[in-house]
Amino acid sequence: MALVVQKYGGTSVGTTDRMKNVAKRIIKTYDAGNDLIVVVSAMSGETNKLVALANEMSEIPDGREYDVVVATGEQVTTGLLSMYLKSLGYKAKSYQGWQVPIITDGTATKARIESIDDARIRADLKAGTIVIVAGFQGIDSEGNITTLGRGGSDTSAVAIAAALKADVCEIYTDVDGVYTTDPNVCKEARKMEKVSYDEMLELASLGAKVLQIRSVEFAKKYNVDIHVRSSLNENTGTMVTREDKEMEGILVSGVAYDKNEAKIAVMGVPDKPGIAAKILTALSDANISVDMIVQNVGHDSMTDFTFTVTKADLKQSLLITNEVAREIQAKQVVSDENISKVSIVGLGMRSHAGVATKMFSALASNGINIQMISTSEIKISVIIDEKYTELAVRVLHETFGMQC
Amino acid sequence: MALVVQKYGGTSVGTTDRMKNVAKRIIKTYDAGNDLIVVVSAMSGETNKLVALANEMSEIPDGREYDVVVATGEQVTTGLLSMYLKSLGYKAKSYQGWQVPIITDGTATKARIESIDDARIRADLKAGTIVIVAGFQGIDSEGNITTLGRGGSDTSAVAIAAALKADVCEIYTDVDGVYTTDPNVCKEARKMEKVSYDEMLELASLGAKVLQIRSVEFAKKYNVDIHVRSSLNENTGTMVTREDKEMEGILVSGVAYDKNEAKIAVMGVPDKPGIAAKILTALSDANISVDMIVQNVGHDSMTDFTFTVTKADLKQSLLITNEVAREIQAKQVVSDENISKVSIVGLGMRSHAGVATKMFSALASNGINIQMISTSEIKISVIIDEKYTELAVRVLHETFGMQC
Numbered sequence: 001m002a003l004v005v006q007k008y009g010g011t012s013v014g015t016t017d018r019m020k021n022v023a024k025r026i027i028k029t030y031d032a033g034n035d036l037i038v039v040v041s042a043m044s045g046e047t048n049k050l051v052a053l054a055n056e057m058s059e060i061p062d063g064r065e066y067d068v069v070v071a072t073g074e075q076v077t078t079g080l081l082s083m084y085l086k087s088l089g090y091k092a093k094s095y096q097g098w099q100v101p102i103i104t105d106g107t108a109t110k111a112r113i114e115s116i117d118d119a120r121i122r123a124d125l126k127a128g129t130i131v132i133v134a135g136f137q138g139i140d141s142e143g144n145i146t147t148l149g150r151g152g153s154d155t156s157a158v159a160i161a162a163a164l165k166a167d168v169c170e171i172y173t174d175v176d177g178v179y180t181t182d183p184n185v186c187k188e189a190r191k192m193e194k195v196s197y198d199e200m201l202e203l204a205s206l207g208a209k210v211l212q213i214r215s216v217e218f219a220k221k222y223n224v225d226i227h228v229r230s231s232l233n234e235n236t237g238t239m240v241t242r243e244d245k246e247m248e249g250i251l252v253s254g255v256a257y258d259k260n261e262a263k264i265a266v267m268g269v270p271d272k273p274g275i276a277a278k279i280l281t282a283l284s285d286a287n288i289s290v291d292m293i294v295q296n297v298g299h300d301s302m303t304d305f306t307f308t309v310t311k312a313d314l315k316q317s318l319l320i321t322n323e324v325a326r327e328i329q330a331k332q333v334v335s336d337e338n339i340s341k342v343s344i345v346g347l348g349m350r351s352h353a354g355v356a357t358k359m360f361s362a363l364a365s366n367g368i369n370i371q372m373i374s375t376s377e378i379k380i381s382v383i384i385d386e387k388y389t390e391l392a393v394r395v396l397h398e399t400f401g402m403q404c
Numbered sequence: 405m406a407l408v409v410q411k412y413g414g415t416s417v418g419t420t421d422r423m424k425n426v427a428k429r430i431i432k433t434y435d436a437g438n439d440l441i442v443v444v445s446a447m448s449g450e451t452n453k454l455v456a457l458a459n460e461m462s463e464i465p466d467g468r469e470y471d472v473v474v475a476t477g478e479q480v481t482t483g484l485l486s487m488y489l490k491s492l493g494y495k496a497k498s499y500q501g502w503q504v505p506i507i508t509d510g511t512a513t514k515a516r517i518e519s520i521d522d523a524r525i526r527a528d529l530k531a532g533t534i535v536i537v538a539g540f541q542g543i544d545s546e547g548n549i550t551t552l553g554r555g556g557s558d559t560s561a562v563a564i565a566a567a568l569k570a571d572v573c574e575i576y577t578d579v580d581g582v583y584t585t586d587p588n589v590c591k592e593a594r595k596m597e598k599v600s601y602d603e604m605l606e607l608a609s610l611g612a613k614v615l616q617i618r619s620v621e622f623a624k625k626y627n628v629d630i631h632v633r634s635s636l637n638e639n640t641g642t643m644v645t646r647e648d649k650e651m652e653g654i655l656v657s658g659v660a661y662d663k664n665e666a667k668i669a670v671m672g673v674p675d676k677p678g679i680a681a682k683i684l685t686a687l688s689d690a691n692i693s694v695d696m697i698v699q700n701v702g703h704d705s706m707t708d709f710t711f712t713v714t715k716a717d718l719k720q721s722l723l724i725t726n727e728v729a730r731e732i733q734a735k736q737v738v739s740d741e742n743i744s745k746v747s748i749v750g751l752g753m754r755s756h757a758g759v760a761t762k763m764f765s766a767l768a769s770n771g772i773n774i775q776m777i778s779t780s781e782i783k784i785s786v787i788i789d790e791k792y793t794e795l796a797v798r799v800l801h802e803t804f805g806m807q808c
Contacts, residue, residue: 059491062487065498069483072479083461083469086462143503
């Protein structure tokens with residue numbers, strides 16, 4: 001008998017019929033003698049609908065109230081799934097974040113899990129109850145409802161698996177696992193059998209939407225094996241796990257892209273210390289994450305400062321950046337939404353030189369101009385014109401021997 | 405400066421535009437220097453949508469999980485309305501039932517409010533915050549989400565007004581107040597200026613859908629004046645308040661009807677003590693309210709036992725009744741959904757004889773057969789064939805001098 005955590009995403013619970021299908025898998029796992037905690041997302045489309053309502057009420061919705069609104073999507077799924085299991089004669093019980101409780105910090109819309117009280121859930125498991133937990137949400141120390149950001153249900157599942165020392169954390173989704181790149185863009189993308197936490201972190205942060213990045217951080221920190229697999233079949237998926245020798249042999253394990261970023265350039269910035277910090281501090285005070293940052297070498301005591309944020313944060317970021325720009329007497333602030341980030345990731349890069357050169361040459365020989373570059377130990381990302389995204393992905397997939 | 409409780413129903417908050425309209429009234433009240441607690445329902449249609457989902461998952465949905473699902477409707481409204489007020493620069497804060505907390509008993513889907521902790525709300529009011537509370541919901545002593553039954557938001561509003569000793573409780577709806585009868589059925593129905601708690605209790609329980617009955621019970625118990633008025637205009641509505649001399653002068657103050665009941669008849673019941681109790685106990689154990697009850701005089705040691713329940717409870721009531729019928733060896737159980745209840749209500753009945761005779765004669769002379777009769781000190785109800793409902797209402801409205 002094992003303790004299993006299963007997480008079902010929005011597509012898997014997108015209709016009442018699909019929920020009934022999910023219930024079959026839950027029952028199969030439970031009937032095999034396992035203790036079972038199920039973490040669910042909102043029915044697909046629901047969160048978007050709720051976000052649209054919020055945007056109708058306010059251009060930049062208040063974070064606390066935004067969380068109150070969007071947290072209802074997961075709540076509905078927990079109730080529906082539990083009542084179905086009960087109607088079939090199984091013991092089941094829904095939990096909202098505040099009922100577990102899943103304690104988070106107070107950062108509305110992007111809260112971080114701080115602790116999980118396992119007492120109530122343990123008691124239910126002991127009594128043979130299937131526990132259905134609302135993903136994506138928690139409660140802060142002031143008693144406010146918080147949400148964990150888009151895809152946060154993955155993090156909920158991994159955090160619960162960590163807190164209860166589950167034997168396995170299965171993340172069910174509408175794809176068969178983690179691929180070398182997006183199969184919609186490149187037909188010859190292959191499913192990976194396993195991938196290290198670090199590679200998955202880079203892939204997740206780069207826009208491979210299979211797992212939320214926080215969930216992989218959690219899994220790495222607490223050593224939780226994540227099995228990413230499809231809710232539509234019985235195929236083995238991809239295991240996200242500790243790094244091993246075998247993984248290091250692969251130079252580039254995946255190509256990721258992200259069309260969800262926008263570029264902001266502050267032009268004609270006085271080239272003196274502290275200016276970059278001033279802009280970035282103002283953004284981080286507003287809880288906006290900046291991804292890539294480039295500052296050109298200055299001339300005439302002036303420099304340009306460029307960075308990227310998510311498209312969702314663009315409007316607010318521009319407000320803030322314009323304010324700081326006036327303050328520091330920069331000449332101009334311009335933004336561009338028509339960009340995308342394309343990246344290659346692989347543990348093998350650590351010990352191989354020349355990967356970047358090979359990447360840049362491949363892009364150049366296909367007429368793709370690189371606007372910004374960012375690198376880490378195991379990944380290289382470039383910002384390019386959005387319209388070249390698919391081409392770049394295919395070129396890189398082929399260049400690094402992934403047969404696209 | 406007064407403490408005002410305002411409750412807005414589903415139609416008043418049915419779209420984001422309507423919510424913005426409601427916000428205007430809230431702001432007007434707040435800017436006039438009042439402390440303000442706003443109780444809101446789910447956006448119109450939302451609760452029905454959630455109930456439909458629940459019914460797709462289970463024929464008789466588990467009560468606890470049903471409440472988890474339907475409570476989300478009000479939660480969404482609180483968040484949306486609060487974020488809008490905040491976007492206009494006002495201090496506002498949403499509260500779910502469990503956050504107040506509004507403590508109820510553990511009866512899922514029809515919970516009763518036991519107590520309200522006013523500490524957090526008081527602190528917010530003191531800080532100048534407009535408090536937005538989700539109607540219809542609470543939390544039981546086990547930490548489960550509970551709901552108060554259809555129309556429960558009225559009860560939430562009155563209970564909060566009572567707990568915080570508000571100066572007035574305004575119930576905003578899509579009609580101008582309480583009418584002598586349904587204006588859709590009888591064009592000459594008049595708006596009442598005021599109506600006593602007892603009359604309103606009878607009217608509410610008889611299907612005049614303006615106020616939930618529990619809310620009037622609460623108002624009577626704690627002496628809360630309820631101002632029922634329209635959210636679409638500035639007209640004075642109807643004050644539901646203590647009885648006064650003037651009210652007693654009116655023989656019949658209103659005609660109500662209810663098409664929402666169904667009749668169950670247990671035929672050929674052995675005529676011995678305890679049979680009626682056996683049936684009714686089984687139903688009340690399942691938390692089903694029985695309204696009218698008639699037991700015919702027996703013949704051949706047999707009797708018929710007839711009662712009404714809401715149409716929503718009919719399916720479950722029949723299951724239970726059939727079981728008991730087998731046990732007590734009754735001959736047959738039959739049910740009829742095509743009935744309606746028509747009633748006249750008035751404090752004046754207490755001191756005037758002959759009201760019933762006048763009512764029955766009026767119906768008879770219009771060819772309307774009476775199937776069941778039930779009376780109280782201030783009302784007379786009859787069950788008739790559903791198709792005669794409107795005719796009966798018009799006849800009675802005219803008979804008792806309400807000029808229809």
